[in-house]
Amino acid sequence: MPEISEQEFNQQRLQEVNEALGSGMFVYVRKLLQKLPAYDLALILESSTVKSRPVLWQLIDPDHQGEVLEELNEEVRKGILKSMRPEKVAEVAEGMDVDDLAEVLRTLPDSVYQEVIQSMDTQDRARVETALSFEEDTAGGIMNTDTITIRPDVSVDVVLRYLRLKGELPEATDSFYVVDRHDRFIGAVSLSAIVTSKPETVVSNLIDADIEAVAPDMPENDVAALFERYDWISAPVVDEEGRLLGRITIDDVIDIIREEAEHSMMSMAGLDDEADTFAPVIKSTRQRSVWLGVNLITALLAVAVTSMFEGIFSQLAILAVLNSLVPSMGGVAGNQTLTLVIRGLALGHVGDSNARSLLYKELAVGFLNGLIWAFLIATVVAVWKQDLTLGGIIAFAMLMNLTAAGIAGVMIPLMLKRMNIDPALAGSVILTTITDVVGIFAFLGTATLLLT
Amino acid sequence: MPEISEQEFNQQRLQEVNEALGSGMFVYVRKLLQKLPAYDLALILESSTVKSRPVLWQLIDPDHQGEVLEELNEEVRKGILKSMRPEKVAEVAEGMDVDDLAEVLRTLPDSVYQEVIQSMDTQDRARVETALSFEEDTAGGIMNTDTITIRPDVSVDVVLRYLRLKGELPEATDSFYVVDRHDRFIGAVSLSAIVTSKPETVVSNLIDADIEAVAPDMPENDVAALFERYDWISAPVVDEEGRLLGRITIDDVIDIIREEAEHSMMSMAGLDDEADTFAPVIKSTRQRSVWLGVNLITALLAVAVTSMFEGIFSQLAILAVLNSLVPSMGGVAGNQTLTLVIRGLALGHVGDSNARSLLYKELAVGFLNGLIWAFLIATVVAVWKQDLTLGGIIAFAMLMNLTAAGIAGVMIPLMLKRMNIDPALAGSVILTTITDVVGIFAFLGTATLLLT
Known part of the structure; x- marks a missing residue:
């Protein structure tokens, strides 16, 4: 070792x-x-x-x-x-x-x-x-056809003799499928039941009700959820007429689980989850540039909003210096909520039934964190620039923006999901746009009202 | 269904x-x-x-x-x-x-x-x-003690009779462990070999060389990697003296794989991977505020850098308007590289042996994307503001920052890893600090040199 x-x-x-x-x-x-x-x-x-x-x-x-x-x-x-x-x-x-x-x-x-x-x-x-x-x-796409089928009326002893004749079992065989003469699926008998039952026991008495058949059009993520729920090693795939088509094994399910979990992280950075780490430069550049382009548009939007307040900068350059602070904190806070909700959606924790209580919770978290950092940053600015009003303005903007970030972090992924858009892919761009725009308006807008 | x-x-x-x-x-x-x-x-x-x-x-x-x-x-x-x-x-x-x-x-x-x-x-x-x-x-922490052990000198027939007496096998039993009289592990025999071999076959002839024993102090991520590599359903845990301690089953391994994959995503947003989606408000606020505090410090650093150029804003307010553009694009590009490298580290794709070629590649990708967006943004600014020099300045800053982002995206996680700090947790904060500082210096610094 x-x-x-x-x-x-x-x-x-x-x-x-x-x-x-x-x-x-x-x-x-x-x-x-x-x-x-x-x-x-x-x-x-x-x-x-x-x-x-x-x-x-x-x-x-x-x-x-x-x-x-x-x-x-x-x-x-x-x-x-x-x-x-x-x-x-x-x-x-x-x-x-x-x-x-x-x-x-x-x-x-x-x-x-x-x-x-x-x-x-x-x-x-x-x-x-x-x-x-x-x-x-889908289940049909990931299934294998290497099933071992047995008839319901044979005894364990006959099964064992049949297996000895076969000489080898397919990988991850933990159960055999009982089928009738038309290849219709009756049930599954675990290998464990075969070896622990008396030789004369009839197979139909050993059928394990815990092993359900899966439809070939079931999405692979749902298949993976069933495997996790019931700790399956393999599962039969059966069509609408009840005919056995094949079986799905745990090794393929592990790949699905890994991909599913990786998918969110990669998508949030605008990467494909099958991205090749060592892909050629030109290919990587092309793949990444799409995402950068989308982000440039949102960045230009923030610039456009800022330019509405261009006039104030020549009078109060300090506002230009501090302008990045509130959008930046809003982006970070919103991204935390967004990530939590995206994971919650993937795990099935979050949906229509509890969206409202989650929204209230994140709103409260955003507001409370807004209060904390508003107070802190106001103190820093007030001491540094000897300007209480300026401290008050940035505190107000911070509180506004972190509260907005909490709301957006919950609402955006839920709405995207409803529109069948992947929240992990589109969520962070939209969120950042909102926290940028709200942050800039709240800070520069209030400053314009109070300081000019 | x-x-x-x-x-x-x-x-x-x-x-x-x-x-x-x-x-x-x-x-x-x-x-x-x-x-x-x-x-x-x-x-x-x-x-x-x-x-x-x-x-x-x-x-x-x-x-x-x-x-x-x-x-x-x-x-x-x-x-x-x-x-x-x-x-x-x-x-x-x-x-x-x-x-x-x-x-x-x-x-x-x-x-x-x-x-x-x-x-x-x-x-x-x-x-x-x-x-x-x-x-x-570790392996010892996730193992179970429900092993079925058999002696090397018994026949398949004896094993089958023993199993029938037992009447039930522990979950996910796909092999039995052959031990000597001192409980020392000799090897594993698959259930599949037991049912496909002749009754008189002696167990010691059926030992499966593919099933390795795992040491109890092996980290659980390494255990999961072995399961994925060899498509194991279960594996024996054996101590230094060769004594059988227990076994690890695939259901626990799936949890590890899911947690490992989720960990990166959650850490990148400064969240704990065991975070409770519906945690109480106060608890969530406290947990999130640490991360927000860290980010405030990096945001204040960006503010401090910007404030070095405060004087220029009163003359050229347009610089204040455009100042967020370059850091923002650098952050997005750097984050893409960072995410790719963090996944590569987790999967074992990236390490000392290929860090250099990855660095060259990402440097080239950063530079090329820098060229593309430098050209585009220069055109936008030159047309919008009728100012070729300003367009040139922002183009130069963009090229600098995207190249820096590529380098930082590779170097930061590798260095953190070497210092035993989780790259997923600390990586994005450090990266953003660098892309902010480089972006602001490159843009406002060049502008100060050329426009005043």
């Missing part, structure tokens, strides 16, 4: 691989990579520059390339697929799980996709085409 | 519960709650106001209260434990898993803790005290 952390260990290995690659020791690198699981190979590719990825990819054992593709971040995977010939993609595709293969195929350009599909055998093609017929982010 | 999303479904149920609670229909609420799994009960408590939580808690079946405590967010759990008498806590504790119980006990005040521990039977107390002897966020 390593005495250093996982991250340090990964970094050391990455360094070793990169140095060997740099000195052209390809045989050595190939050897290093051979020993690693797919997850680690994906990590190494994701942590490498765009330039060295194709070289590394060539050095990965072709038998493992399928598994590595499954583990890769979408953007990085696209880059690698682009560099591969279609025959090669088809070859690698052979060993992959249906759900992952479908995900890979979705990202291929149409011509390559056709070529890959044509080169597959009929059975595989049929399975993949079924998987592709479901939306990407 | 509901046609509406999970979140809407939760919200509707929450509304039903709250309305019934509001009209004093306690018997009806008790009935509603009885049907729900612990996960849902925890969700309802977390989504309710602090006032109604104790009432709801009273209406939850005492037999399920232990499970609900396990699922609850830390802050909400503390609040509920505070309202319970020690005997009641001890009673509820009886049915809980050791790892969850240890977590609950850690949050109790010392006197209550003593009372709870005293009221447990000797065996339970010993198990909990072992769990408590490990740090909270």
Whole structure:
């Protein structure tokens, strides 16, 4: 067991691989990579520059390339697929799980996709085409077809003999699905029930009522919520007619949970959650510039508001100096409320039923924090500039703006959600615009009224 | 299956519960709650106001209260434990898993803790005290002691007979642990190998080399990384002498993964990841005010820098109007880089081995975006104010600041990490300070040189 952390260990290995690659020791690198699981190979590719990825990819054992593709971040995977010939993609595709293969195929350009599909055998093609017929982010899109089915009238002993004949179970098999002769789902029997029951017990008596079937069009986030709620390891996917289509396993659900949680953070900074850390400069610049452009518009709005008070600056330059203070604090306070509400929405804590009490609470928090910082900043300004009125003006503006920030922090994400716009993506821009405009108006407006 | 999303479904149920609670229909609420799994009960408590939580808690079946405590967010759990008498806590504790119980006990005040521990039977107390002897966020702290152990020299048939005698397996049992007579861990045998092997096969031939043991002091984030890497369902915890201590299951790992991913987002807004959405106003105000205070200091720093140029505003009020533009864009651009690097650090993508190439890349992205927006904003200003020099000045400042933002966005989190400070918590404040100061100096400084 390593005495250093996982991250340090990964970094050391990455360094070793990169140095060997740099000195052209390809045989050595190939050897290093051979020993690693797919997850680690994906990590190494994701942590490498765009330039060295194709070289590394060539050095990965072709038998493992399928598994590595499954583990890769979408953007990085696209880059690698682009560099591969279609025959090669088809070859690698052979060993992959249906759900992952479908995900890979979705990202291929149409011509390559056709070529890959044509080169597959009929059975595989049929399975993949079924998987592709479901939306990407639904139960059908993430399910696998490697289910083990048994009949309701057989005994445990027969099941055990059948399993011994099979010789191996698919990964994460914790239950078998009981189906009738038309492949209609009757229920699930846990592996644990099979091994703890008497050999003569009939399977239909062991059906576990806790395992529910999932519809193929259920959104993947809802699937993940069910897994978390019931601590499932796997779950059957059953269509409207009750036919068993496949099963979803916990490893795919973990990916969904991680992506969902990461999504909010990345979106709040205007980044795609599949963003490649080491993407080429031009690509990154293009991706980021959209967000910067949106922010420029809101910044120009603040400038436009400020310019309405341009005349006052030549008389009272101090107002120009202090003008950033109130909008800045409003932005920070509003962002806290916004983040809390966005997490609350994602976890299902916040919705119509408790929006009002949350609004009152955040309004009160904003007002109280407004009082605290209004008093403090008023004291600082009054002492520094020997000007009580100025202190009073900034205190009033601060109180106004932090209260507005509390209200906006609750209302904006709820309204965006209702309009089916991602609050994590659009929330902070709109919030900042409001706290900027309210802050500037409250400060410069009051100052204009009282000081000129 | 509901046609509406999970979140809407939760919200509707929450509304039903709250309305019934509001009209004093306690018997009806008790009935509603009885049907729900612990996960849902925890969700309802977390989504309710602090006032109604104790009432709801009273209406939850005492037999399920232990499970609900396990699922609850830390802050909400503390609040509920505070309202319970020690005997009641001890009673509820009886049915809980050791790892969850240890977590609950850690949050109790010392006197209550003593009372709870005293009221447990000797065996339970010993198990909990072992769990408590490990740090909270390590493998030892999250492990359970419900392992099934077998001897290496028995046959599959004997194992199956033993399991039938047991009658039930602990949750998420996908493997058994082979130990010698001194309880020393030899290896793991998967349940899947047991059911697919011939009855006469000896257990020692079925040991799965892929299942590694985890040390009790391994940090929980590293444990989660191992689970993700190898798609484990459970893993054995073994001490330095090779003795089997317990096992970690996937359900606890999912919680860690979710918390880890949420942590970054919450920290970046200066919030605790265990923050209670519906915490009392005073508590929330206090928690938030620390962060607002820190931000006020950085805002005052920006004010101090601006005040160095106070003299220029009375001559050129337009500079006061435009002064917020460059710092604002720098903050947004820097925050994008920062967020990307913080995620990269968490996923293990970024470290010493590739920090330099990331720095060059982000520097280039910052510079290129700087060029784009410098050109655009220069054009806007030059046309609006009919002033080419002013346009040139703001363009220069924009280019400077976006480049600085790229460098700071990479360097700050790496340096904080090296100093063992959480980059997600401190990163954005430091970054904003830098982009504010650089932005103001570049804009007002150049303006002072060229326009006065």
